[in-house]
Amino acid sequence: MDNNKRKELIVSAIRNGTVIDHIPSEKSFQVIKILNLETSTNKIYFGTGLESKKFGKKGIIKISGKYFKDEEISKIALVAPSATLIEISDYEVTKKGKVNLPESVERIVKCFNPKCVTNIQDITTKFKVIEDHNGEMKLACHYCEKTMKKENIEFL
Numbered sequence: 001m002d003n004n005k006r007k008e009l010i011v012s013a014i015r016n017g018t019v020i021d022h023i024p025s026e027k028s029f030q031v032i033k034i035l036n037l038e039t040s041t042n043k044i045y046f047g048t049g050l051e052s053k054k055f056g057k058k059g060i061i062k063i064s065g066k067y068f069k070d071e072e073i074s075k076i077a078l079v080a081p082s083a084t085l086i087e088i089s090d091y092e093v094t095k096k097g098k099v100n101l102p103e104s105v106e107r108i109v110k111c112f113n114p115k116c117v118t119n120i121q122d123i124t125t126k127f128k129v130i131e132d133h134n135g136e137m138k139l140a141c142h143y144c145e146k147t148m149k150k151e152n153i154e155f156l
């Protein structure tokens with residue numbers, strides 16, 4: 001079987017829904033967690049530690065009957081910026097693209113600064129997505145102005 005056919009098969013295993021591909025293997029379980037897929041009643045196919053030419057080891061999640069909202073896609077992008085999102089409708093790919101890091105995130109992330117007003121009062125969190133001089137993605141809190149490294153990100 002040639003590679004293209006094989007790829008098609010992997011993608012077309014669900015009739016309607018979404019495939020999240022090219023997740024770094026070590027992030028696979030985190031992606032499941034942030035999307036609350038553990039409690040989902042949808043059919044879910046999940047693989048991790050799969051060979052990928054581009055990414056070394058990758059994870060893939062296929063969720064039947066589910067299309068993600070922008071907010072959920074932002075979460076995926078924060079955890080796994082290399083991920084590809086493929087939407088399937090009636091076994092056909094209707095949309096395919098890399099998840100894009102948003103310019104800002106609201107509501108979905110908790111500020112790591114315990115003194116931040118968002119942790120004291122009932123205020124919606126808001127962060128700017130920035131890059132430091134090493135090209136590392138960080139989140140800058142709109143309220144306390146502290147910047148948070150990727151590994152400190154905690155989802156609400």
Ligand SMILES: [Zn+2]
Pocket residue numbers: 111112113116117118141142143144145146
């Ligand atoms: Zn803050």
